[in-house]
Amino acid sequence: xxxxxxxxxxxxxxxxxxxxxxxxxxxxxxxxxxxxxxxxxxxxxxxxxxxxxxxxxxxxxxxxxxxxxxxxxxxxxxxxxxxxxxxxxxxxxxxxxxxxxxxxxxxxxxxxxxxxxxxxxxxxxxxxxxxxxxxxxxxxxxxxxxxxxxxxxxxxxxxxxxxxxxxxxxxxxxxxxxxxxxxxxxxxxxxxxxxxxxxxxxxxxxxxxxxxxxx
Numbered sequence: 695x696x697x698x699x700x701x702x703x704x705x706x707x708x709x710x711x712x713x714x715x716x717x718x719x720x721x722x723x724x725x726x727x728x729x730x731x732x733x734x735x736x737x738x739x740x741x742x743x744x745x746x747x748x749x750x751x752x753x754x755x756x757x758x759x760x761x762x763x764x765x766x767x768x769x770x771x772x773x774x775x776x777x778x779x780x781x782x783x784x785x786x787x788x789x790x791x792x793x794x795x796x797x798x799x800x801x802x803x804x805x806x807x808x809x810x811x812x813x814x815x816x817x818x819x820x821x822x823x824x825x826x827x828x829x830x831x832x833x834x835x836x837x838x839x840x841x842x843x844x845x846x847x848x849x850x851x852x853x854x855x856x857x858x859x860x861x862x863x864x865x866x867x868x869x870x871x872x873x874x875x876x877x878x879x880x881x882x883x884x885x886x887x888x889x890x891x892x893x894x895x896x897x898x899x900x901x902x903x904x905x906x907x908x909x
Contacts, residue, residue, distance in 0.1 A: 744808060744809040744811070745803075745804060745806045745807065745808050745809070746778075746806055746807045747806050747807070748807070749770055749778075749780075749807055750770065750772060750778050750807060750809075751772070752772060752773040752774075752856070753770060753771075753772060753773065753854060753856045753861070754771045754772055754773045754819075754822065754823065754826070754855070754856060754857070755770070755771045755822065755826065755853070755854070755855050755856075755880065755884060756768060756769070756770040756771070756852075756853065756854040756855075757769055757770075757851070757852070757853055757881070757884075758780075758851070758852040758853075758854070759849050759850070759851050759852075759868065760849065760850045760852075761848075761849040761850065764849075765782060765805070766780065767779075767780050767781065768780050768852075769884075769888070770807065771814070771822070771884065771888075773856070774813070774819075775813045775814035775815070775816075775818070775819040775891075776809070776810075776812070776813045776814075777810050777812060777813075777814070777888060777891070778807045778808060778809055778810060779807070779808055779810060780805075780806070780807050780808070781803075781805070781808055782802060782803060782804070782805035782806075783800045783801060783802050783803055784800070784801055784803050784808075785798045785799070785800060785801075786798070786799045786800075786801050787799075810891075810892075811895060812888070812891035812892050812894075812895045813891055814887050814888075814890075814891050815887075815890070815891075815894075818887040818890060818891070818909065819887075821883065821887070821909060822880075822883060822884065822887060823857060825879065825880055825883055826855050826857045826880065827857055827858070829876040829879055829880060830876045831853075831855055831862070831864070831874070831876035831877060831880060832855060832857065832860065832862050834862075834864050834874050834876060834877070835864075836862075836863060836864060836865065837864075837865055837866075838864070838865065838866035838867070838872070838874065848867040848868055848869035849867070849868040849869060850865065850867065850868070851865070851866055851867070851868040852864070852865050853877055853880075855880075864877065883909055886907050886908075886909040887909055889904075889907060890906045890907060890909070893905070893906055894906070
């Protein structure tokens with residue numbers, strides 16, 4: 695498996711969700727010298743609409759990772775196709791005064807579940823639901839037997855699925871146990887449809903975006 699959380703983060707930049715951070719400051723006029731520093735843009739306080747302490751419902755699919763001494767993380771796709779991710783920072787994009795190039799700065803925010811503002815299409819949502827029903831993931835054991843060779847420094851990975859009134863949670867050790875095939879396939883599909891939802895969000899706002907991927 696591509697490891698679960700790393701693979702999703704690489705595709706989706708979950709630290710920023712679908713938001714692109716604050717609008718970068720405009721370039722100074724040619725006759726004016728660039729300012730020596732860029733003042734940080736104030737970060738709005740979390741609101742009930744876009745941040746929650748409790749995981750939002752109703753659930754369709756969730757991935758959750760914990761590891762000693764590290765903040766837990768994950769994402770949750772809801773039954774209506776919206777998705778949330780758990781984080782404690784966001785990316786703010788600003789202009790480097792010395793190069794006039796865009797740079798990203800990670801800014802702490804309140805830890806919790808944040809609304810990505812993105813939503814899967816009807817086809818993507820139907821595909822994900824069908825795959826959950828037919829992949830065999832709902833029949834997997836709740837616990838994966840530990841790796842015979844053991845592992846040091848692994849992460850506890852939990853997947854939870856809810857479909858047709860049934861909820862099923864699966865636990866395995868990331869970096870040690872073999873990832874069950876049905877979960878591997880669903881993780882790949884989830885990564886693609888989340889990525890597509892982000893690119894549509896950017897496209898609809900006239901911002902730079904990547905082509906959608908096949909799933």
